[in-house]
Amino acid sequence: MKVIASYNIKGGVGKTAAAVNLSYLAAGEGASTLVWDLDPQGAASFYFRIKPKIQMGGKGLFRRKRALERVIKGTDFPNLDLIPADFSYRNMDLILEGLRNPQNRIRKLLKPMAREYDYVFIDCPPSISLVSENVFKAANVLLVPTIPTTLSLRTLDQLVTFIAKRGYRNFTLLPFFSMVDRRKNIHRLITKHRPMGMGKFLDSTIPYASIVERMGTERAPLEVYARSSPAAGAFRSLWLELKTRL
Amino acid sequence: MTEFKSRKQRLREFLLPEGKTAASFVRSLRKLAGIRRASAGKYDCVLYDSFDGRAYAQNVLLSWVDREGGGILQALSARDTALLWEQPMKKPPPRFGWTIDRPDKAAWLKRCMGLRALLPAIKLSVKRQTFRWTDDEDKTRAWIHVEDTEISTGGEWAHAGVRLVIEPLRGYASSVKRLEDRIVHDTGARIDPEGLFVRLMERHSIEFARRSARLNVILEPEMEPRAAIVKVLTFLADVMEVNEEGVMAAWDTEFLHDLRVAIRRTRSLLGQLKKQFSAEDIQPFRDEFAWLGQATGRMRDIDVYLLEIPEFQKMLPTRFRGDLMPVRDLLLKQQKAEHKKLKAVLRSKKYRDLMTRWRAFLEQQQPEPSAPSGNGATVAMVARKRIRALYKRVLKEGWAIDDESPAEDLHELRKSCKKLRYLIECFQSLFPADQIGAVIRKMKQLQENLGEFQDLDVQIDGLLEFAEQLDIDREDTPKNLLAMGAILGNLEHRKREVRTEFKGRFAAFSSSENRDRFNNLFRYAQRQAA
Ligand SMILES: Nc1ncnc2c1ncn2[C@@H]1O[C@H](COP(=O)(O)OP(=O)(O)OP(=O)(O)O)[C@@H](O)[C@H]1O
Ligand SMILES: [Mg+2]
Numbered sequence: 001m002k003v004i005a006s007y008n009i010k011g012g013v014g015k016t017a018a019a020v021n022l023s024y025l026a027a028g029e030g031a032s033t034l035v036w037d038l039d040p041q042g043a044a045s046f047y048f049r050i051k052p053k054i055q056m057g058g059k060g061l062f063r064r065k066r067a068l069e070r071v072i073k074g075t076d077f078p079n080l081d082l083i084p085a086d087f088s089y090r091n092m093d094l095i096l097e098g099l100r101n102p103q104n105r106i107r108k109l110l111k112p113m114a115r116e117y118d119y120v121f122i123d124c125p126p127s128i129s130l131v132s133e134n135v136f137k138a139a140n141v142l143l144v145p146t147i148p149t150t151l152s153l154r155t156l157d158q159l160v161t162f163i164a165k166r167g168y169r170n171f172t173l174l175p176f177f178s179m180v181d182r183r184k185n186i187h188r189l190i191t192k193h194r195p196m197g198m199g200k201f202l203d204s205t206i207p208y209a210s211i212v213e214r215m216g217t218e219r220a221p222l223e224v225y226a227r228s229s230p231a232a233g234a235f236r237s238l239w240l241e242l243k244t245r246l
Numbered sequence: 247m248t249e250f251k252s253r254k255q256r257l258r259e260f261l262l263p264e265g266k267t268a269a270s271f272v273r274s275l276r277k278l279a280g281i282r283r284a285s286a287g288k289y290d291c292v293l294y295d296s297f298d299g300r301a302y303a304q305n306v307l308l309s310w311v312d313r314e315g316g317g318i319l320q321a322l323s324a325r326d327t328a329l330l331w332e333q334p335m336k337k338p339p340p341r342f343g344w345t346i347d348r349p350d351k352a353a354w355l356k357r358c359m360g361l362r363a364l365l366p367a368i369k370l371s372v373k374r375q376t377f378r379w380t381d382d383e384d385k386t387r388a389w390i391h392v393e394d395t396e397i398s399t400g401g402e403w404a405h406a407g408v409r410l411v412i413e414p415l416r417g418y419a420s421s422v423k424r425l426e427d428r429i430v431h432d433t434g435a436r437i438d439p440e441g442l443f444v445r446l447m448e449r450h451s452i453e454f455a456r457r458s459a460r461l462n463v464i465l466e467p468e469m470e471p472r473a474a475i476v477k478v479l480t481f482l483a484d485v486m487e488v489n490e491e492g493v494m495a496a497w498d499t500e501f502l503h504d505l506r507v508a509i510r511r512t513r514s515l516l517g518q519l520k521k522q523f524s525a526e527d528i529q530p531f532r533d534e535f536a537w538l539g540q541a542t543g544r545m546r547d548i549d550v551y552l553l554e555i556p557e558f559q560k561m562l563p564t565r566f567r568g569d570l571m572p573v574r575d576l577l578l579k580q581q582k583a584e585h586k587k588l589k590a591v592l593r594s595k596k597y598r599d600l601m602t603r604w605r606a607f608l609e610q611q612q613p614e615p616s617a618p619s620g621n622g623a624t625v626a627m628v629a630r631k632r633i634r635a636l637y638k639r640v641l642k643e644g645w646a647i648d649d650e651s652p653a654e655d656l657h658e659l660r661k662s663c664k665k666l667r668y669l670i671e672c673f674q675s676l677f678p679a680d681q682i683g684a685v686i687r688k689m690k691q692l693q694e695n696l697g698e699f700q701d702l703d704v705q706i707d708g709l710l711e712f713a714e715q716l717d718i719d720r721e722d723t724p725k726n727l728l729a730m731g732a733i734l735g736n737l738e739h740r741k742r743e744v745r746t747e748f749k750g751r752f753a754a755f756s757s758s759e760n761r762d763r764f765n766n767l768f769r770y771a772q773r774q775a776a
Contacts, residue, residue, distance in 0.1 A: 028334060029348075030332075030333040030335075030348045049383045049384060049385035072416055072417055073415070073416060073417035073418070074415030074416035074417055074418070076378075076385070076386045078332055079334075081416055081417075219384075
């Protein structure tokens with residue numbers, strides 16, 4: 001089982017878009033796939049039309065035996081399941097703080113999932129917190145959608161520094177350019193001259209496209225309603241490339 | 247049943263209410279709240295299995311369904327209509343399940359099917375309407391399929407029934423239970439614990455039984471010996487003929503294997519029980535079956551070598567594994583040529599005539615029901631005598647073998663064991679199943695050792711032979727030869743191990759405990775005969 005966390009300190013960069021579309025592609029190949037919507041706002045749950053609510057809330061996850069198994073919901077697509085978000089996730093840091101070994105709780109919860117799933121995609125909330133540290137401990141890949149602007153690169157740099165300081169070794173950092181707008185000079189410039197020393201950027205990039213925004217009204221992965229769009233093609237290439245790095 | 251890592255999802259099947267059609271059921275279904283049409287169309291659905299029904303024997307149904315947005319291969323439990331796993335698959339599944347590109351499912355199929363090919367067992371044409379049962383966010387909680395099904399039987403299509411399936415999505419089981427109750431209550435449909443596919447497969451499994459090469463001929467102890475032997479020989483002739491088509495089409499290597507085992511068993515019986523027939527009657531058949539065994543042998547050898555290539559590769563460090571490819575290519579080329587010859591043999595007048603005359607001969611031997619049975623011997627008496635004689639021979643040959651004995655002695659013993667095993671299997675229905683089972687198990691343990699010793703010899707000879715056939719002038723040939731040399735070393739080493747293990751195996755076989763097992767069989771047969 002490979003755990004792929006879609007993560008960025010910044011918000012609104014395409015984390016959820018990546019988690020939803022990539023997990024759909026993985027499942028479409030027959031891999032047993034799970035998405036964990038860790039963001040209390042529940043965007044991923046929303047895209048899959050699943051209510052952002054779990055029995056006994058976030059607390060219950062750490063209290064009950066086989067807690068994850070009980071809250072998994074099947075999506076409308078074969079081989080693709082989801083753990084919904086819950087409003088109580090906004091207090092997740094507090095819940096975790098009260099537990100023993102608070103940085104390893106998510107890794108522990110996911111461990112038994114290996115019997116069932118080939119891939120777990122975690123859709124993370126932005127910012128660095130105890131939750132994200134849990135994700136860092138659990139992940140095999142940290143997939144970082146990055147908008148090609150100077151400011152975003154600075155944030156990525158902060159992340160790289162943080163990771164180095166903590167000495168995580170269990171995951172590969174894989175940033176990729178997201179929401180790339182060819183009309184913008186700075187986007188063209190930055191995607192052309194890959195920044196160095198921030199992990200190796202994936203070659204695939206995701207263009208800025210209004211068809212991606214439509215996920216909000218279609219409430220389905222891109223592949224379902226716009227298979228032949230360039231953006232859908234971009235996610236397919238991203239998935240192909242990501243697979244070679246697992 | 248072979249377990250799979252994903253948690254299985256229970257499907258529920260329903261029977262249409264008495265006298266109702268699919269259309270009228272759909273009308274009442276659509277009156278329920280939250281039911282939405284998802285898709286409709288006519289699709290192919292094929293239930294796959296091996297020629298001899300291995301999946302079904304393990305309570306598994308493999309269905310490939312063509313459907314909206316691409317086909318899917320599903321493994322279903324035949325016991326409780328549960329979905330074990332599914333794999334998107336645009337085209338019908340590959341002949342060998344283990345070649346699909348999901349390692350876990352490939353391994354699962356390998357365990358389930360062994361070396362056998364996936365062949366269409368039942369072809370269906372399904373007029374399917376799919377509905378979703380949704381919640382207030384328009385999220386699907388369950389799929390409902392109404393499948394009006396036709397089955398293809400010898401080119402004709404016949405109505406096979408309507409399959410109503412409710413497929414709950416994970417995490418919605420408790421609400422779907424409510425839907426099921428409502429369907430039962432509002433439409434009059436009844437829960438179908440078995441399911442349509444199982445009923446169709448159950449009917450089809452007569453075919454599987456007919457094709458099985460396992461010797462399961464039921465004999466009565468007081469039968470006239472010749473009649474009993476003819477019954478077994480007729481069964482073996484059936485096995486040969488049932489496997490012809492698969493040998494010709496080269497679906498998988500088991501067809502030829504089963505065909506050849508039937509030939510060997512036939513020859514062995516004719517040799518062991520020749521006194522039951524007139525020598526001049528059966529001598530021509532013995533000669534011709536010997537010819538047939540020979541004419542089919544080379545192809546089998548190549549099949550075996552090819553099946554062993556992956557094992558050979560495992561003996562090499564990863565980076566040298568590719569060096570065996572030229573050997574494989576050589577074998578594949580020879581396999582093709584050999585298969586042509588084999589087809590010619592099976593199509594030949596000689597073979598056809600042999601089978602026709604053999605059948606005619608077997609029919610002639612059927613005694614008149616009232617005819618007095620010669621000297622009054624029964625099959626139980628003959629079986630006891632022959633098995634006992636062979637058993638004695640095996641013991642004698644085995645005891646004579648020590649650490650210094652030449653390989654030929656082991657090969658002789660292997661042959662005697664095989665003959666003994668065939669005889670026991672052919673007459674097994676005359677003995678209590680548990681006793682005969684124990685005896686066969688013990689025999690197997692000895693035969694495994696002797697068989698492996700022989701196989702290793704054949705493999706070593708094969709490698710030497712292929713080494714000579716490689717093109718000396720090719721740049722890679724030295725590398726290929728080195729790889730083969732490494733394997734040779736491995737095989738020689740294993741051969742020594744197997745030779746050392748023989749002593750223990752034979753000691754177990756000839757132990758007083760196991761001798762008692764045999765003697766009990768003989769006593770049992772004697773009582774039967776008395
Ligand atoms: N490639 C794209 N082109 C255009 N719009 C996009 C693209 N990717 C995402 N969006 C839109 O941008 C918004 C933010 O995207 P998304 O939710 O995927 O980002 P996020 O990083 O998960 O955000 P958050 O931090 O709020 O969770 C959404 O409205 C989404 O529809
Ligand atoms: Mg998000």
